[in-house]
Amino acid sequence: MQVNTVYQPEILIQNNKTFSDVNNEVSVHTERFPTFKWWFCFLAATSAFLLGATLASIMFRDGLGVLGLNQPNGWGVFIVNFVFWIGIGHAGTLISAILFLFRQKWRTAINRSAEAMTIFAVMTALIFPVIHTGRPWYAIFWLIPYPNQRGLWVNFRSPLLWDVFAVGTYFTISLIFWYIGMIPDLASIRDRAKNGIRKFIYTVLSLGWRGSNKHWSHYEIAYMILAGLSTPLVLSVHSVVSFDFAVANLPGWHTTIFPPYFVAGAIFSGFAMVVTLLIIAREMFNLQSYITINHLEKMNKIIMATGMMVGYAYACEFFIAWYSGNPFEAYAFVNRAFGPYWWAYWTMASCNVLIPQIFWFKKARTSIPVMFVVALFVNIGMWFERFVITVTSLHRDFVPSSWAYYVPTWYDWGITFGSFGWFLMWFLLFCRFLPVIAMAEIKAIMPTEEIRKEVHTNGSK
């Protein structure tokens, strides 16, 4: 396989696939009746969502009292879920935008599904702050600064409002970026379609894309700009989410480390979710040649690196709590690790800092069962990180007479469970109807027919 005459890039797509193999193997799942496995997962996810929706409806009827919230714990599992799901989304943008700007070509096999994950995760996240108000049909209007009969404006100095803008922009730009990236692939599916209705739907979705060189030259610039816009955007979104906490004066929240700490944590948890979903997707849709062990290994390295950043942030918080000499701050952190919520703290620390260390070993990084389990632990750990931040700071504030323990109820857990169902439901629909791999992008990084032939003849000598 030694070829000296032509530049030979790293082989990202295995098993010597041709361009038409790519189209066949990626599009086929959109063209045939879904498998039993797909229906099983889809029905399970939909049932989970319906359970959550039912519980949420009861909550709307009876009020927020059905939740575990109390004084002083005004924020609970819903806010934890909001931060968790927004964080999950960040890995998708990191893969699609930041790795694109850094010319990491391996991203092309995974960026489509990671971006889809971003969009569905943001859709899931947005539910929580809205239903947390108890009367979402008012809340959604009160968040938007428009001239209204109340004669009031929103408070532009509040991080909660910054959040509305940050998350709204994030969702819009991610959706545009994802859709624009998908136009050429939708055209591929359109051109394969035999069924008239499918042909019509994909013709509309592909906007009549024809692959013209003049169009590609605009397209590539637009794609690069959207990547360039998404990069600072994604960093800003979790920074703004962290301001929700950091701008408050509560010990444990009021720290300047929060923006980078939240962004690192978001990427960490997001990559764990990408690994979890891709392991399932590549098995379910036979995409092992495209989403290779090599890709998964690279993601595992990022998980380990960001896991250590998060670990550093945990340590740094403790150091500053001691070094600042502020007794409230110091107490908040001692209470975090050794107070009534010690179990949450140590679940977080072991899942996020200790368990990913196994990725120092190449065997672990390249083993599907190991990485699947580690990714699940990271997801659990990152959920608990947000729980620790939200609840341990709130439950013991300045006046001991107002301290209280927070226990989520079945409504909290059921609606949380429902949110996973909602997210997976959309992801499964995406896998069924849209190309899960960016076909046009991976063709650009594959050896062309000519090069493959040269490699073949030279190799057989």
Added chain:
Amino acid sequence: MAQNNANSKKLSGVVGIFDEPRALIMATKKAREFGFKHFDAFTPYPVHGLEVAAGLKRSPIPYVTFVFGLVGCVLAFLYQYWTSAIDWALNIGGKPYNSWPAFVPIMFEVTILLGGLSTAAALFIFCGLPNLKKKAFDLSITRDRFALMIETPNLATNLDVKDNLKKTKEFLQSVGAKEVREVYEEGWGFSL
């Protein structure tokens, strides 16, 4: 297909189909050297070097993004300033009415929002999307084949059209096209 009812439809051009991007780049370069002004290549993915071979200018989309991003930034500030300091000035935590540092996050987000939306809009406008009128002339273009289309305006010079058509076809064959044929203007066949 299109050739059967050729008389009723307008000729959009002559197309040469290639199996390989390098061949297409060479052919495009030669088409330009040959003196064709109106031609376009069609590829399943963005082939680098093709825009140079075709002599395309850099897309003006970045300027659109810049202008609209700037507009977004300024508008976001003005809106926040007007609502917080003029229309209904509320004292919040003793901060000044024009507490501009607190306006920065939303200015940033609106910059990105308008920049991104205008980029998408500019892409659609420059590419004429959604394209309702021109059907894909070959189903393999979005899969694995590459095409060079010499468009009709080149054919209508002072020479006889038939002669010109023949010459264009000969040119495409000479640059290595595997298949050469005429393409007629045709819609997608859906009434939207």
